[in-house]
Amino acid sequence: MGGDILADAQWRGLHLTSIARNDDATAAPALAPTTTAVTSSRTGETIAPFASPKVEALFQRIIWLDMVEVHLLAELINEKMGITISDAERERMARGGGGGRGKRNAEMDDITVEAVVEKTMFDVKLIGFDAKNKIKVIKEVRSMTNLGLKEAKELVEGVPATLRKNIKREEAEELKVLLEGLGAQVEIV
Numbered sequence: 001m002g003g004d005i006l007a008d009a010q011w012r013g014l015h016l017t018s019i020a021r022n023d024d025a026t027a028a029p030a031l032a033p034t035t036t037a038v039t040s041s042r043t044g045e046t047i048a049p050f051a052s053p054k055v056e057a058l059f060q061r062i063i064w065l066d067m068v069e070v071h072l073l074a075e076l077i078n079e080k081m082g083i084t085i086s087d088a089e090r091e092r093m094a095r096g097g098g099g100g101r102g103k104r105n106a107e108m109d110d111i112t113v114e115a116v117v118e119k120t121m122f123d124v125k126l127i128g129f130d131a132k133n134k135i136k137v138i139k140e141v142r143s144m145t146n147l148g149l150k151e152a153k154e155l156v157e158g159v160p161a162t163l164r165k166n167i168k169r170e171e172a173e174e175l176k177v178l179l180e181g182l183g184a185q186v187e188i189v
Contacts, residue, residue: 121166123189124175126159130183137184144175 065073078085085093129137134156142152145163155161164175169188176186 120168122169122172123162124164124167124172124179125162125187125189126156126179126184127187128159128185129156133183136182137179140179140182144178 062070062073077083126137126141138149138152138156141147141156141163142149145152145155147155155163163186164172167175172188176188179186
């Protein structure tokens, strides 16, 4: 749809308007907007003439903005008009997709977004332990974290505490099974 608007604007004569800056004395004066209807060679439909001098004047100012300023303008317009764009829509726009595609491609986009969100690294958190097995838990925590006896004891006594961070799911599952066998309550986050 965005491409159609641009094509229609070009057919209305916006692209024929000469661009003149106030500080450019050599530039030709701006042409008046087109007043006759134009037939699109692309679609064959008749396009109404562009007749708003206010829009033409605004266009003349916008055309001199750099890409960052255009982006900021678009963000401001979206904010003021209450238009919200989800992260998935922003990603699709950044890839240049989204419009006029089949259902299968849209489903693939959703799968891709879900795959990106899927967590790959996990933390192992000790949330409790059986008091009679405290020494065994401390020894196991000491061996899996490479801490000294005092640090491992403080870590176990300060539950809930994160034992290992950013490890693969398989390793986290192994540690959980090992600690639960000793009477500890462990969760993977």
